[in-house]
Amino acid sequence: MEKIAYVNGSFVPLSEAKVSVLDRGFLFADGIYEVAAVLDGKLIDNASHLARLERSVGEIRLELPETIARIQEIQKELVARNELVNGMVYLEVTRGADTGRDFAFPKGVRPTLVMFTSEKDIVGAPSAKTGINVITVPDIRWERRDIKSVALLAQVLAKQAAAEAGAGEAWMIQDGKVTEGGSSSAFILTQDDVIVTRQNGSEILPGCTRKAVVALAEERQLRVEERAFSIEEALAAKEAFITSASVFVQAVVAIDGKKVGNGKPGPMADRLREIYVEFAKATAV
Numbered sequence: 001m002e003k004i005a006y007v008n009g010s011f012v013p014l015s016e017a018k019v020s021v022l023d024r025g026f027l028f029a030d031g032i033y034e035v036a037a038v039l040d041g042k043l044i045d046n047a048s049h050l051a052r053l054e055r056s057v058g059e060i061r062l063e064l065p066e067t068i069a070r071i072q073e074i075q076k077e078l079v080a081r082n083e084l085v086n087g088m089v090y091l092e093v094t095r096g097a098d099t100g101r102d103f104a105f106p107k108g109v110r111p112t113l114v115m116f117t118s119e120k121d122i123v124g125a126p127s128a129k130t131g132i133n134v135i136t137v138p139d140i141r142w143e144r145r146d147i148k149s150v151a152l153l154a155q156v157l158a159k160q161a162a163a164e165a166g167a168g169e170a171w172m173i174q175d176g177k178v179t180e181g182g183s184s185s186a187f188i189l190t191q192d193d194v195i196v197t198r199q200n201g202s203e204i205l206p207g208c209t210r211k212a213v214v215a216l217a218e219e220r221q222l223r224v225e226e227r228a229f230s231i232e233e234a235l236a237a238k239e240a241f242i243t244s245a246s247v248f249v250q251a252v253v254a255i256d257g258k259k260v261g262n263g264k265p266g267p268m269a270d271r272l273r274e275i276y277v278e279f280a281k282a283t284a285v
């Protein structure tokens with residue numbers, strides 16, 4: 001069955017889903033995206049993703065072409081049309097296709113809204129059992145990483161370097177501290193059992209999974225500190241892990257070829273993963 005995509009009001013076969021070469025997403029990366037997980041045909045933590053979408057578009061003064069309620073309806077319809085059980089819905093909104101290539105915002109141009117789905121067994125992913133290796137790279141991104149912009153070239157290069165090194169993620173380093181992963185939030189568990197993840201701010205994307213995991217951990221009286229940490233601290237930690245909509249909670253077992261803890265996924269990462277999956281299933285829409 002050919003997959004169905006959504007493009008500006010129409011559901012079309014993926015191979016026919018097209019936008020103009022003048023689209024500002026293509027020309028200037030003048031757009032915002034979101035990725036929400038799907039489990040058992042339902043959207044996970046979607047209100048959080050849509051709230052971040054609204055915030056991101058607000059920060060770049062891009063008006064959504066549909067209401068948030070309608071966007072969720074479209075996401076659901078796309079999941080249904082693709083008979084998607086487990087995977088992700090990708091959503092992108094750009095400042096539309098103008099008649100030329102002027103940098104300043106065009107007037108009277110309708111934003112482009114595109115969505116498509118992909119299949120992934122997030123809960124049953126083999127890497128959840130084995131853990132992943134990460135490499136470190138300098139964080140060369142712009143200064144507004146809190147905006148979920150489609151300008152992802154720095155992350156493309158970081159994740160390509162990771163792939164070439166046989167690693168599952170790249171941790172980006174600025175001023176000696178980890179900012180975040182190429183497409184995930186970074187965590188460690190210290191020797192005295194404190195869960196540490198960098199505080200939100202313009203240096204990182206406010207991860208929806210990060211937010212939920214921090215709240216779920218605190219509800220269970222686990223100690224959480226939101227602050228920056230270094231690679232030295234991560235290598236001296238009991239555990240390390242990442243969170244994102246496409247992996248949930250994923251243990252990190254080595255950084256730049258050096259073991260974290262005993263080099264196996266630790267009990268805290270496993271526990272937070274279970275807790276998150278339970279939360280995801282209980283709140284799916």
Ligand code: PLP
Pocket residue numbers: 035180181182183184185205206207208209210243244245246
């Ligand atoms: N940080 C970056 C740079 C990301 O690209 C992502 C997800 O793509 C995340 C963190 C994790 O965010 P979320 O948990 O909302 O998927």
